[in-house]
Amino acid sequence: MNEGLQEYAQRLRVSGQLDASAYGEMIRFRDAELMGLVCKYAMQTRMERAAESIQWLGTIDISSYCKNDCYYCGLRRDNRFAERYRMDLDEILSCCEAGLQHGITNYLIQGGEDLWYTTERITEMIRGMKKLSKDITIFLSLGEKSRAVYQTWKQAGAEGYLLCYQTSDDRFYHKLHPNKMSLLRKKQCLWELKELGYLVGTGFMIGTPYQRITDLADEFAFLRQLAPDMMMVETFLASDGTPFEKERNGVLDLTYFVMALLRLSFPKLYMPVTQTVEFFDRDGMRQGVRAGADIVLVDLTPEQWRKQYHCYQRAVRRGKIGLENMADFKRSLQEADYEIAGIHERICRR
Numbered sequence: 001m002n003e004g005l006q007e008y009a010q011r012l013r014v015s016g017q018l019d020a021s022a023y024g025e026m027i028r029f030r031d032a033e034l035m036g037l038v039c040k041y042a043m044q045t046r047m048e049r050a051a052e053s054i055q056w057l058g059t060i061d062i063s064s065y066c067k068n069d070c071y072y073c074g075l076r077r078d079n080r081f082a083e084r085y086r087m088d089l090d091e092i093l094s095c096c097e098a099g100l101q102h103g104i105t106n107y108l109i110q111g112g113e114d115l116w117y118t119t120e121r122i123t124e125m126i127r128g129m130k131k132l133s134k135d136i137t138i139f140l141s142l143g144e145k146s147r148a149v150y151q152t153w154k155q156a157g158a159e160g161y162l163l164c165y166q167t168s169d170d171r172f173y174h175k176l177h178p179n180k181m182s183l184l185r186k187k188q189c190l191w192e193l194k195e196l197g198y199l200v201g202t203g204f205m206i207g208t209p210y211q212r213i214t215d216l217a218d219e220f221a222f223l224r225q226l227a228p229d230m231m232m233v234e235t236f237l238a239s240d241g242t243p244f245e246k247e248r249n250g251v252l253d254l255t256y257f258v259m260a261l262l263r264l265s266f267p268k269l270y271m272p273v274t275q276t277v278e279f280f281d282r283d284g285m286r287q288g289v290r291a292g293a294d295i296v297l298v299d300l301t302p303e304q305w306r307k308q309y310h311c312y313q314r315a316v317r318r319g320k321i322g323l324e325n326m327a328d329f330k331r332s333l334q335e336a337d338y339e340i341a342g343i344h345e346r347i348c349r350r
Contacts, residue, residue, distance in 0.1 A: 001033040012264045013041040024217035042260035042292030049267035053341040058099040061301040066112025074239030075112040081241035095300040105135040113143035126156040160199035168222035175210040203232030207250020230270040256291040263292025268350040
């Protein structure tokens with residue numbers, strides 16, 4: 001192992017901070033030995049600073065409609081291959097009830113930016129979920145909204161909000177999004193969510209077209225300013241019906257490496273093993289936890305809708321991410337000597 005890279009890893013373990021050039025060198029010249037060291041440090045940091053136990057987060061994908069036209073996303077408005085659906089309130093609450101029966105109390109309600117879901121409909125949904133159990137924690141991921149809408153949903157009982165920004169660089173942002181979409185507005189939403197007291201989640205993808213190592217290295221400075229409560233690190237998957245449909249998929253080992261760097265840089269972050277990792281790797285859940293993740297996502301979306309939400313090209317559904325496989329999840333984690341959170345353990349501010 002290069003001594004300079006080893007020194008960077010040790011410094012990150014102790015101080016939790018490097019400059020952009022050091023992050024860039026670690027990413028560019030990573031090898032299996034450095035990966036092992038960084039993941040080892042990430043696991044130690046999670047156990048010491050975040051949580052010893054792995055928590056569950058039930059995801060419900062409520063709609064595959066979206067008003068936006070992001071170049072990488074299979075749900076984009078102009079995707080002629082996408083099959084559309086949206087769930088009504090009764091279906092969403094039924095999914096929550098199924099999750100509660102399996103001990104899941106943390107929920108992420110996500111979907112495309114579907115204008116059918118008015119402020120009032122989502123407010124009704126939040127209140128309906130809260131009536132099911134006093135232990136429920138609700139995260140929303142429904143896109144860019146006004147401050148007033150965010151405040152209404154917070155007052156109704158939503159605790160967290162996930163809004164991925166993909167990149168903090170305006171030049172790169174507009175290679176991934178149409179010109180009418182604004183990175184400045186995205187950042188403004190993130191700051192408004194923090195001001196309103198939400199648990200704020202955000203994230204980016206690994207391996208998108210045009211992404212440079214310097215782009216990834218620069219994200220750590222922006223995240224240090226934002227100080228989010230949760231980070232999602234997705235692996236790029238080429239989607240039918242998008243401008244990027246013929247591009248190569250992202251590299252999974254880089255995803256694990258960046259996750260480990262994030263755990264070392266922001267020790268108290270909540271960090272799920274994302275579903276794109278599960279698409280790539282049958283052992284993605286355990287590998288993600290090894291890289292510092294402390295949350296496992298369980299897909300509560302009804303089976304008939306899952307394929308319509310995940311509109312990916314050349315992606316084999318290798319991982320087991322459904323509620324029906326939760327027993328396998330638990331067994332896999334226990335075999336690796338990972339502790340699983342108790343039934344009523346909630347995601348809260350650290």
